[in-house]
Amino acid sequence: MKTPTRTLLWIFGTALVLRLAIYLLYTAPLVGDAREYFINSQTLENTVGLFPYEHWYQRSPAYMAFLHITGQSLLLQIVLSALTCVLLERMYRHAGWVYAFYPPGIMYSNVYMKETLLVFLFVAAAYLLRNRKWWLLLALPVIFSGFVSYGGVWEYNEAFAAGQRSFVHRVYILWRPEWHFTILIPSPPPWLEHLLRGTFILFFIPLVILFIRKVKFTDFEFWLVTGFTLVAIFSFGNERFREPAMPFIVGYVTPIAVEMAGKLRAMLAGAQGTDT
Secondary structure, three states: OOOOHHHHHHHHHHHHHHHHHHHHHOOOOOOHHHHHHHHHHHHOOOOOOOOOOOOHHHEOHHHHHHHHHHOOOHHHHHHHHHHHHHHHHHHOOOHHHHHHOOHHHHHHOOOOOOHHHHHHHHHHHHHHHHOOOHHHHHHHHHHHHOOOEOOHHHHHHHHHHHHHOOHHHHHHHHHOOOOOHHHOOOOOOHHHHHHHHHHHHHHHHHHHHHHHHHOOOOOHHHHHHHHHHHHHHOOOOOHHHHHHHHHHHHHHHHHHHHHHHHHHHHHHHHHHHHHO
């Protein structure tokens, strides 16, 4: 069923307002990767960096070029994040509303990190694939290659992965119910840290559990999530690496959750009718 244009506009507006609220009320500090992306994308020269890159295109070249071309505009990232919600709604009913309130989606759109652009491109490609643009299967590895880092980071990643993480531990690191709120707030007070972590856990755990219980081996979403997991655990994977898969988990689970809620309401209504 085609989603009404009015609904899509409401989703876009809601997602935009939530992200703009953070943009207007709080400025994220330039630390870690965000500082590297911001400074190096100004002139496309490596002036700072954790890893020994020789050229700018060895460090997430698609995102570096995006920042350079757009004048490092966070506003454009915010618009892309809101558009991601619209595309999700076109693919999965009610999922756009859920992703509009997804905490990392709001957070990453307000920092100089590659997740927002990467997520948008993957969701856009998946949307076109659902409209029979099968040639875009070739675009998925091309998109991903534009966001990986080359050069010295690979040696560092291999040594880190081989020396400190088992396969199971790497899967846990990727899918544990945590998120990098310290990117937005480096030193949060304890009460805020517990509030943010608790809020995300309440959102994240039911979502992933329901996905695991309901997903089928033949589902498109199963292969996307599995693919992201395999790529991430054989690299320097952490919680951020799962973000491109999260819209598809949200999209897959939301209609199921809505259906389950409807059945529960019907059961409760039937029970009340029996009592009377």
